[in-house]
Amino acid sequence: MNALLRRFVELVEADLTAAGFVRRGLVFRHFDPEGNGIALDIQRTAALGGEVEFFSNVGVLLAPHLRYFFGEHDPRRAATPHHGVWRHRLVATDDDAAMPDHRFSLSAQADVERAAAVVRTWLARNLPRMKSWLGDVEAMLAAIEEDRERAAQARAEQLASGRWRAGRWPDGEWSGAVIRAYAHAERGDVDAVATETASWRVGGPDSLAADALAIAHQRRAERRR
Template identity: 70%
Template sequence: MLRRFVGLLEADLAAAGFVRRGPVFRYFDPEGNGIALNIQRTTALQGEVAFFINVGVLLAPHLRYYFGEDDARRDAMPHHSVWNHRLVATDDTAELPDHTFTLSTEADVEYAATIVRVWLAKNLPGMKTWLGDTDAMLAAAEADRERAARARTEQLASGRWKSGAWPEGRWSTRLIAAYRHAERGDVDAVMDFPHSDPDSVGADIVALARRRAAERKR
């Protein structure tokens, strides 16, 4: 059943430019920014297959911090992202949304694949516009923050929690902003990012900012 489910997703994702390696689908632009989607198995009852679907948007300089000279296109995962989300396995009518996809019949396979395909059709075009565009990412993060604040106010006023009222995904806004400054060679703007540990992401950001600043002086 899981092979059948993966096959259904692969047809759509391959058409969108994704390459599958095991349970992970990856898409990259020419600059090395990308999107990763993985199928993460979890505990299930006998006769069932249960899993999560995680997706993340990947920023090229951040990937270079993780992988250096190694090929991020082979190994980048959603947890290496600057925006990540775990898909909800239930539809909009569910009272208690659940992130666990469970397959025990062929009908479950079709139903789960439909949920994921609908989510991708709605969200994948927008995610692709973020690739390499830190200004667009930060604008989207701010829009999500504002939407979450409105939803929180509305729900507190109504006394009822409504499924789907919160923005999907989590942004690493400080990290995105720091890499934006670094790529522009703005050393002063990144110095408040913790960087005393030479192996830290902060040290990588400061080093990148200094390299870009030196390049601009040539």
């Protein structure tokens, strides 16, 4: 591993370990007892000589959604932000940047300190919110609505001011339909799952929609015993 990147990982790892995360390679993971979790990774894009560039991604993980991806395998060793129902790529620049950039670039120790400060500040601000979503579908659905309202307000403010500021939106993107489908499934509401997934383009017996529907049938059968 590049020496500068190694030092960056060490600085970030101190905070994440204290917050209950475990590092495996360049991915940090935190899970609750039910298998819901948060993953943060360092996605290298270039490494030339003494320089290294990377993205830092984070995702909130929903337990039944992970079971679809990993089956009997342990997601605690392999889940990434890509598997999240909420995903975000951290911005490497500060709030004053006219054009925010997501690419972190390290070529000197000062770059390491600055990059680590950006990530650690973001984590301090956002980790409590992300942890509050774990295992609480209603909290996630409420957050989706809050983010939608914030985005609409930000868009209106920018249009009114005539000054476009890229990136002035809530952090992260939600997979709301997936969250709702699995919430219906865990309640055994087969009809609601079928309605939620009816417009999904990818179908078939191995699809995400089929998985949610199978869980719904299973939960309904369990409740009828």
